[in-house]
Amino acid sequence: MSSEWDKLEETRDVMESAIAQSMVIYGVTPSVGRIYGVLYFAGEPMSIDEIKVQVAMSKASVSNGLRELQETEMVTKVWKKGERKDHFIAEKDFLRNFINYFVKKIRQERNLLMKAAEQTKPALQEMTETTDDETVRETARRDLELIQEAQDYLDWTTRFANTLESREMLEYIPPTKKK
Amino acid sequence: MSSEWDKLEETRDVMESAIAQSMVIYGVTPSVGRIYGVLYFAGEPMSIDEIKVQVAMSKASVSNGLRELQETEMVTKVWKKGERKDHFIAEKDFLRNFINYFVKKIRQERNLLMKAAEQTKPALQEMTETTDDETVRETARRDLELIQEAQDYLDWTTRFANTLESREMLEYIPPTKKK
DNA sequence: TTTTTAGTTTAAAATTAATTATACAAATTA
DNA sequence: TAATTTGTATAATTAATTTTAAACTAAAAA
Numbered sequence A, B: 001m002s003s004e005w006d007k008l009e010e011t012r013d014v015m016e017s018a019i020a021q022s023m024v025i026y027g028v029t030p031s032v033g034r035i036y037g038v039l040y041f042a043g044e045p046m047s048i049d050e051i052k053v054q055v056a057m058s059k060a061s062v063s064n065g066l067r068e069l070q071e072t073e074m075v076t077k078v079w080k081k082g083e084r085k086d087h088f089i090a091e092k093d094f095l096r097n098f099i100n101y102f103v104k105k106i107r108q109e110r111n112l113l114m115k116a117a118e119q120t121k122p123a124l125q126e127m128t129e130t131t132d133d134e135t136v137r138e139t140a141r142r143d144l145e146l147i148q149e150a151q152d153y154l155d156w157t158t159r160f161a162n163t164l165e166s167r168e169m170l171e172y173i174p175p176t177k178k179k
Numbered sequence C: 001t002t003t004t005t006a007g008t009t010t011a012a013a014a015t016t017a018a019t020t021a022t023a024c025a026a027a028t029t030a
Numbered sequence D: 001t002a003a004t005t006t007g008t009a010t011a012a013t014t015a016a017t018t019t020t021a022a023a024c025t026a027a028a029a030a
Helices: A003-025 A030-041 A048-055 A059-071 A094-130 A134-165 B003-025 B030-041 B048-055 B059-071 B094-130 B134-165
Strands: A075-078 A087-090 B075-078 B087-090
Touching: A003 A030, A003 B094, A003 B134, A030 A048, A030 A059, A030 A075, A030 A087, A030 B134, A048 A059, A059 A075, A094 A134, A094 B003, A094 B134, A134 B003, A134 B030, A134 B094, B003 B030, B030 B048, B030 B059, B030 B075, B030 B087, B048 B059, B059 B075, B094 B134
Parallel strands: none
Antiparallel strands: A075 A087, B075 B087
């Protein structure tokens, strides 16, 4: 009786779609999310061609999507003995994926803002000291203050990211234990 | 001597661009990021027309951008006495913006995945109990396991979001104290 | 009233991003 | 070596998003 397989297919499809959509929330494209979803439920490593069929996309798209997923460590390439084709498996630990994702974003943000702050602070500092114009001096002083606040924020998010990356966060917020 | 104002303009521009870019990392469009950047450094509430000039965009775009920023609580509308036009100010507390942003994303993800899990679990559960086909039964059992793991993850991120929202997180990771 | 002003909606234009078909390079097999 | 196969890069197409101009609504001023 094949309707039981159909039912399984259907429930998987619902879950895969939800996973893809939830990845879209975090800025991943639906196609890439779909690839991950299929791999998440796959019982064993899949080749590009197998994935291609499941997600109904071109080989090139699957290849690109897999590259992106590997860059964020959500998917890994594995070798199947005797098989010539590459095979891929999903990292199933959502928490790990979540942490990787956030830590990366936080670091990107930090690099961007720190660079700008370091680039602008000296000039502003100098203005507060050497300029005659009262208004300019006051504005420079205030801008420096705002930049300092931004840096305090970056200091916090950096410590936050470190606490996630080192898993120290799991001491504060313990994972649900498996039954 | 106007070159001092030019210098100030320039440093602000660098910072505003960096802020806009860092918001792009989190999925905000560059224009919207720019509006926020301008408001961040503005000494006082700005009208749509004033912002429009600073960011060189159409009034409609500024209006839309401001709506988006208000929805995420990064910008608030304020009334200036005697002024007919609406005026806007930026929420300058980056940490607060950061927390709002993440909490919202986490809740969105949770709603999506929980709905799918609740929708699929009963059918799978039934299959593990009533189906004769050994392979179907085993697959259903395994899918249920994967869904359970996803739910454990959602349970964690929910507690994580609560800890951020209630600011309990700041006990674990203290903000840098102002000097 | 009528006229002007502020802000938003809508539909079209412009821009950006994603997807695919094709061509290519590297590796494998015959 | 020649012929296949696999995976990726490129260029072109398609789709989606963003932005704007213009029309419209609501409110205030004349």
